[in-house]
Amino acid sequence: MEENKTVPASSKKEPAEDGGVASSAGALAVPKRLKMVVMGVGGAGGNCVASLSREALEGVGLVALNTAVTPRMPGSASSVAEVQLGSTTTRGLGTGGDPEVGRAAAESTGVRLRELCQGNDIVIILSGMGGGTGTGAAPVVARVAKEMGALVLCVVTTPFSFEGTRRQRQAAWGVEQLKAVADAVICLPNQKLLGLAGEEGPVLEVFRVINEILAEGVRSLFRMLTKPGIMHVDFNDLCSVLKGRHAESSMASAQAGGENRAADIVGQVVSSPFINGGQALREADAVLVSFVGGSKLSIAEVNRVMGPIQEYCGNAHVFVGASIDPDFEDRLAVTLIASKGGRLGVVLDSAAEGAMGREPTPGGEGSFDVNRDTSDRSVSCTTPFGVPGGGAELSMEKRTEILKAQEEMGGKSMRNGRRLRQSLLPLEIVSRGRFEKSEPTLHRGEDLDVPTYIRRGVSLN
Amino acid sequence: MFDSNSIVVGLEVGTSKVCAVVSELNESGVLGVIGIGQSPSRGVRKGEIVDSTLTSEDIRNAIVDAEKMADAEVRSVFLGVSGAHVHGFNNRGVHPVVSADREIGEEDVKDVLKNAKTINIPSENHVIHVIRQHFSVDGQGGIQNPVGMLGARLDAAVHVVHGNFNRLQNAVRVVKGLQLEVEEVVFTGLASALAVLSSEQKELGTLVIDLGAGTTEYVVYADGVVRYSGVLAIGGDHVSNDLAYGLKVPLGRAEQLKISRGSAVVEDSLKGQTFNLPSGHGLPEKVINSEHLCRIMVMRLEETFELIHQDLNRSDAMEYLRGGVVLCGGGSNVPEIQRLASRVFQLRATIGIPGAVGGITDALEKAEFATAIGLVKFGAFQHRKSRLNQTRRRSWKSSLSQLFRRA
Numbered sequence: 001m002e003e004n005k006t007v008p009a010s011s012k013k014e015p016a017e018d019g020g021v022a023s024s025a026g027a028l029a030v031p032k033r034l035k036m037v038v039m040g041v042g043g044a045g046g047n048c049v050a051s052l053s054r055e056a057l058e059g060v061g062l063v064a065l066n067t068a069v070t071p072r073m074p075g076s077a078s079s080v081a082e083v084q085l086g087s088t089t090t091r092g093l094g095t096g097g098d099p100e101v102g103r104a105a106a107e108s109t110g111v112r113l114r115e116l117c118q119g120n121d122i123v124i125i126l127s128g129m130g131g132g133t134g135t136g137a138a139p140v141v142a143r144v145a146k147e148m149g150a151l152v153l154c155v156v157t158t159p160f161s162f163e164g165t166r167r168q169r170q171a172a173w174g175v176e177q178l179k180a181v182a183d184a185v186i187c188l189p190n191q192k193l194l195g196l197a198g199e200e201g202p203v204l205e206v207f208r209v210i211n212e213i214l215a216e217g218v219r220s221l222f223r224m225l226t227k228p229g230i231m232h233v234d235f236n237d238l239c240s241v242l243k244g245r246h247a248e249s250s251m252a253s254a255q256a257g258g259e260n261r262a263a264d265i266v267g268q269v270v271s272s273p274f275i276n277g278g279q280a281l282r283e284a285d286a287v288l289v290s291f292v293g294g295s296k297l298s299i300a301e302v303n304r305v306m307g308p309i310q311e312y313c314g315n316a317h318v319f320v321g322a323s324i325d326p327d328f329e330d331r332l333a334v335t336l337i338a339s340k341g342g343r344l345g346v347v348l349d350s351a352a353e354g355a356m357g358r359e360p361t362p363g364g365e366g367s368f369d370v371n372r373d374t375s376d377r378s379v380s381c382t383t384p385f386g387v388p389g390g391g392a393e394l395s396m397e398k399r400t401e402i403l404k405a406q407e408e409m410g411g412k413s414m415r416n417g418r419r420l421r422q423s424l425l426p427l428e429i430v431s432r433g434r435f436e437k438s439e440p441t442l443h444r445g446e447d448l449d450v451p452t453y454i455r456r457g458v459s460l461n
Numbered sequence: 462m463f464d465s466n467s468i469v470v471g472l473e474v475g476t477s478k479v480c481a482v483v484s485e486l487n488e489s490g491v492l493g494v495i496g497i498g499q500s501p502s503r504g505v506r507k508g509e510i511v512d513s514t515l516t517s518e519d520i521r522n523a524i525v526d527a528e529k530m531a532d533a534e535v536r537s538v539f540l541g542v543s544g545a546h547v548h549g550f551n552n553r554g555v556h557p558v559v560s561a562d563r564e565i566g567e568e569d570v571k572d573v574l575k576n577a578k579t580i581n582i583p584s585e586n587h588v589i590h591v592i593r594q595h596f597s598v599d600g601q602g603g604i605q606n607p608v609g610m611l612g613a614r615l616d617a618a619v620h621v622v623h624g625n626f627n628r629l630q631n632a633v634r635v636v637k638g639l640q641l642e643v644e645e646v647v648f649t650g651l652a653s654a655l656a657v658l659s660s661e662q663k664e665l666g667t668l669v670i671d672l673g674a675g676t677t678e679y680v681v682y683a684d685g686v687v688r689y690s691g692v693l694a695i696g697g698d699h700v701s702n703d704l705a706y707g708l709k710v711p712l713g714r715a716e717q718l719k720i721s722r723g724s725a726v727v728e729d730s731l732k733g734q735t736f737n738l739p740s741g742h743g744l745p746e747k748v749i750n751s752e753h754l755c756r757i758m759v760m761r762l763e764e765t766f767e768l769i770h771q772d773l774n775r776s777d778a779m780e781y782l783r784g785g786v787v788l789c790g791g792g793s794n795v796p797e798i799q800r801l802a803s804r805v806f807q808l809r810a811t812i813g814i815p816g817a818v819g820g821i822t823d824a825l826e827k828a829e830f831a832t833a834i835g836l837v838k839f840g841a842f843q844h845r846k847s848r849l850n851q852t853r854r855r856s857w858k859s860s861l862s863q864l865f866r867r868a
Contacts, residue, residue, distance in 0.1 A: 433702040434712060438506040441545060441694040443768065448695055451703035452760040460707060460753045 034226055036122040037061035038218060039145075041138040042102070043068070044128025044157060046082075048218075051211040052126075053080045057222050063116055065141065067105045067133045068094035083116070085109045085137055095132025099170055102136025113141055117148040122225070122235065124218060125152065125182070128190075130159035130167035135174035142182045151235050152182040153242075155217060155251075157210070158189045183235075184242035186251055186337065188214070192273045220253045220335035224290040224321060230297075233290050233321025241288040241319060241339055250274035250284070250338045257331040262304035265334050269309070275338070278445030281312035284338035291322040294329040305334060312444055313338070468531075469844055471836025472524070472538040472641075473649060474516060474632055476505045476675025476698060477791060479523040481538070482833040483531040484820065484841065492841045493820030494834075496531025498523040507694040508543040508649075508676035509628055513635045521639055537642035539840040541649040541832050542589065542632055543676045547624040549648075549690030551594070552580050554617045565598065565607045569615055577619040587626035589648050594618040594686045620687045622648045645843065650678030650690050652835030657789050657813030657828075658682060665784030668806070669813065670769065671832060672792025674698050679769050683781035691772055693765060697792050700761050707757040708749055710738065718754060720794075725762050725801040727755045762798065766805040785809035789831035 038060055040049030046064035053062050062080045086105020095101040106113065117123055123145035127134040138154065145152045156178065158171040178185050193210045201209075224233050252275050254268035270278050281287060289309060291302055302322055310318065316338070435441075441448040446455065453460070469492070471482045483496035500522035504512030524535050554577025558569055578591050596604040598612035607615060633643050653671040666683035674697040681689035697719070705715035718738070734751040773779045785808045788798060793812045802810035814826050815834035825834060 433705055434698055435506070435702065438511065439545075439694075441507065443693075448693075448764075449699065449702070451699075451706050451757065452764045453703065453707060453757050456760065458756070458760065460750075460756070 034122060035059075035120045036124065036222065036226075037063060037116065037120045038124045038126060039063045039065055039116070039141060041065045041125060041127040041141055042131055042134030044131075044134060045126040045138075047207070048126045048211045048214045049080055051208070052215040052218060055215075055219070057219060060222060061120070065106075065113075065133075065137065067102060067137070081116075083109070083112060085133065095136065097132045097167075097170075099132055099136030099174065102132040102134070103140055104136075105133070106137035106140035110140075110144060113144040114148055117145040117150055120145075120148070120150045123150040123152050124221070125154040125178075126156070126214060126218065127154065128157045128159075129171035129174040129187075130163060131170075135170050135177075138174065139177035139181055142178055146181055146183075151239075152184075153221070153235075153238070154178050154182045154185045155214060155221075156185065156187050157193070157214070158187060158191075160190045160194065184239050186217075186242065188217075188251060188274065194273075216253050217251050217335070220290070220292070220333060223292045223325065223333070224323065224335055227292060227323035227325050229321055229323035231320060231322045233288065233319060233323075237319045237321065238288060238337070241286040241317075241337055250280040251336070253333065253335045255331055255333040257329075261330075261332045262301050265305055265332060266308045269334060269336055270312070275336070278312040280338050280340075280445075281309065281316070282314075282445035283340050284313055284316045286317045286319075286339045287313050288319040288335075288337045289321070290335045291320075291332065292325050292328060292335075293322070293332040295324055295326055296330065297322060297324060297328075297332065301332065309336070314444075467844070468533055468535070469837050469840035470527070470535050470538045471541070471652070471833045471840060472520065472636065473541040473652075473833045473836060474505060474510070474520060474635075475502055475541075475649075475673055475832070476508055476696060477673070478502050478829075479516070479519045480830065480833040481520075481523040481527040481535070482825070482830070482837050483527045483533060483535060484818070484837045485531075485533075486841050486844055490841075490845050492818050492837065494818055494825060494837065495533065495820055496527045496529070497825065497830075497833075498525065498527030498530065500526070506675060507545065507696070507698075508673065508692070509546075510631050510635060513631065513638075517635050517638055520636060524639070524641070535641065537644045538636060539836045539843075540632060540636055540643050540646050541652055541836050542624065542629055542646045543649040543673070543678055543692055544624065544628060545676070545692055545694035546586075546628050547589070547622065547648060547692045549620060549622045549680075549687075551688070552577050552619050552621050554578070554619065556615045556617075558613055558615055563611045563613060565610050565612060565615055567608055570596075570608060570617075573615045573617040574619065577617045578621070580621060582621075582623050585626055586623045587629055588621055588623045589629070589646055590620075590622040590651065592620045592622075592687050594620055594688070595684075620690065622651070622690055624648075644840065647836055647839050648678070648690065649673075649832045649835075650680045650692065651687065652833075652839055653678065653789050653813075653831040654680040654682060654687075654835065655838045656815035656831040656835035657787050659816075660685070662784045662787070666781035667784035668769075668773070668778075668782050668786045668808075670766075670786065670788050670802070671790040672696065672765075672788060672798075673790045673832075674792075677765055677769070677790075677792070679773075681773065681778045681781060683778075688781055689773065689776055689778040691769070693768055695761075695765050695768075700758055700792075703757050703761050704754065708754060710747065710749070714738065718749070719758065722751065722754055723758050724755045724796045725759060726797040727752060727759055731755055758795070759801065762792075762795065762801055763805060766802055770805055779806075782806075782808055785811065787811055787813035789813040789815070789828040791829040793828040 038049060038052060040046045040063070043066060046066050049062050049064045064080050064082045065085050067085045086108045089101070089105045089108050095105065125138055125142055127138040129135050138156065142152045142154060156175065158175070159167040175185060175187050190210065193213060194206065225235060252269045252272035254265045256264035256268065269275055274280055289306065291297065291305070293301070302320065306320060435449040467486045469484045469486055473480045479500045479502045481498040482494055484492050484494045486492055500519045502516065502519050504510055504515030504519065510516050528535050554573045556569055556573035556576055558565055560566065574591065574593070578588065595602065595618055596607045597616040598604055598607050598610050599614050604610070629646060633646060636643050650671055654669040657669060658667055663682040663685045669680045669682070671678040675694070676696050677693045679691050680687060701712060701716045701719050704710070704719055705712045708715065708718070710718065731752045735748050736751060738747040738749050786802050786806050788802060788810060789812070792798065799810040799812060812828050813831060814828065815831045818825070818834055818838065
């Protein structure tokens with residue numbers, strides 16, 4: 001998802017020069033003294049930041065990082081700081097879709113990245129996975145941000161299916177890398193976004209809508225984390241929803257006003273392509289729902305929205321947050337993040353965390369052991385770059401780490417071992433047998449034709 | 462006087478079998494079954510026809526069998542319909558009494574029922590039944606028959622069963638293609654309830670669950686009227702399919718295992734028990750774990766009951782159930798299914814045997830014939846009523862509800 005817009009050349013082209021931009025990114029403070037910066041990495045990330053800049057968030061720094069020197073996005077406000085990655089390695093010519101080049105470029109700009117992250121509490125990284133810059137550089141940016149003591153949240157898109165398997169593999173690999181270093185990764189497949197944007201629309205329009213969705217997602221995350229809340233959602237809540245889960249999270253945000261806003265919002269959320277008529281909620285094992293409303297937001301209203309949503313996600317761990325923004329008046333906005341419980345993901349993460357020595361505690365910058373972390377991370381996430389093509393597969397080191405960890409776990413390892421195998425099951429689609437050709441029996445997003453014991457995760461040994 | 466009217470035929474086109482029951486309604490209004498015809502059903506999935514050619518053949522076979530046995534000609538049938546598209550809900554109708562003396566007449570009752578029928582259902586849906594529950598006059602509830610009472614405002618509560626028009630027509634067209642008349646389409650859940658419930662059970666409040674092969678219908682009767690009805694497109698086929706998948710045996714084998722070894726409770730004694738599935742048709746001999754077999758079945762059946770329970774809880778229908786749960790349909794042959802049902806619903810559960818019909822009763826006293834018997838009963842009510850109306854020289858086009866109430 002790199003360079004996803006054909007951009008008319010703009011006369012406002014600004015030389016992407018290192019230095020002199022850090023202040024705009026880092027020095028701004030938001031209420032509650034949280035400092036936040038949004039970094040768009042690669043073409044897609046840059047576009048998204050540009051679309052974010054159109055409705056600026058108070059006190060949030062915006063940075064666009066790219067290897068290619070691209071003309072400034074039309075409509076991109078001057079509040080966006082543009083930084084060229086690897087001016088010496090790529091000479092502003094892009095990466096040619098090679099994550100290795102992207103990584104090298106980001107590494108060579110390490111000092112500059114440190115400056116950008118300096119003093120921020122939260123760094124949000126927006127990027128499109130699959131290309132060179134996004135896939136290669138985003139994990140480096142995340143690592144640097146983490147090293148600088150910030151909490152790192154990544155919102156990334158994965159390629160359209162027409163972009164081919166190689167890009168898909170690179171994307172999957174990039175997401176794995178990000179998950180190893182970032183506190184939270186929200187991964188949104190473009191293919192699903194397409195459903196929202198409408199396939200028949202002009203390309204520019206589709207990308208605009210996609211960028212707008214991502215930007216709206218970031219805005220709502222920002223609101224959720226910073227606005228004073230009646231039921232506050234903090235970064236820890238967000239992390240516990242996203243951490244250690246399958247790479248694919250679903251995010252839906254909805255806004256409505258008027259009499260029936262609660263019902264409207266439930267309708268909008270459920271019909272969102274990510275939620276897929278409630279199926280994503282049904283499959284999710286952690287769901288975070290955050291409300292932002294005017295000063296008249298009532299508990300009853302929260303209840304009216306949560307009632308139907310709860311019914312969909314019967315088994316999931318649900319976090320609810322509500323905050324007040326006087327600007328909202330009678331509008332109500334809901335952001336919903338649902339994470340699937342991929343057990344493979346859990347094992348991978350715990351292995352990666354093991355390699356890092358500890359699980360980074362969100363908010364606990366003081367206890368962050370930078371040296372150890374960097375040295376270990378260089379093993380866990382920078383060395384396997386040689387084989388981005390075989391991306392989704394585990395590197396040999398990781399594989400041995402996982403195996404070792406399982407052996408060490410003793411009694412529990414038997415169960416985990418089986419889980420590891422079981423989690424692969426969804427890859428081979430459960431045959432619908434006799435019901436192959438009939439209309440599926442859906443009940444609240446659950447396909448009842450699939451054997452009950454499989455849906456309930458009961459293992460027969 | 463043996464006119465064709467006195468032959469009542471119920472035709473159930475089910476997912477596992479097509480069943481036709483021919484009965485005779487004698488002049489004194491006593492119903493006796495004189496013939497049954499059955500045929501395995503091949504063209505139906507989840508209660509809906511997916512292959513009309515096969516289904517047409519199956520229906521013909523069943524009807525021919527029944528005709529032979531009854532030594533009578535079948536001209537028209539009462540057709541049972543089901544499927545996930547069928548829904549039931551309660552509705553109200555209001556009508557102001559405008560006559561000068563404020564006396565409620567037949568016309569007022571007709572109007573209030575008409576109002577109750579005008580409901581908000583999708584345009585492609587068709588109302589199958591409108592069943593009267595009760596009337597209230599000026600807010601005084603629980604009135605069975607308001608004709609002759611005085612009041613300014615008449616309310617009627619009805620239960621409406623509706624389904625997708627095209628899907629209902631599919632079944633009707635197949636039957637009509639065999640030169641048979643369809644006198645009426647009947648929701649199979651209601652038919653089963655008619656067959657298995659006694660009038661005391663209807664008064665007390667009873668849940669009838671028809672565990673079919675493709676669908677599971679449930680109907681709640683309370684105070685003598687239908688309170689709730691619904692369909693789940695889950696059935697015995699799902700159990701077989703789960704077993705086939707879980708035990709890795711062909712579907713036919715799974716079906717046999719379900720019947721021969723299945724249970725709705727996992728007994729402790731089954732832990733670790735295995736048995737050999739003999740080889741046949743070139744398939745290798747297979748060792749099957751009895752516990753797994755039962756567990757897979759229990760999970761599915763339990764879930765089915767739980768889904769019904771949740772649905773009833775949402776509509777407060779559970780509160781009416783003092784008479785317990787009655788199970789019928791092929792699924793009720795699973796050993797210990799009552800125990801499972803009473804555990805889920807926390808109520809007494811029994812197997813319903815279709816009764817109160819004379820004639821060849823022995824063959825019919827099986828829970829899987831509940832629907833077909835119910836259809837015949839339903840048909841008999843209609844015939845009795847039309848006879849009555851003929852003698853009274855009046856249109857018999859009033860609501861069916863009374864039948865259900867007096868049943």
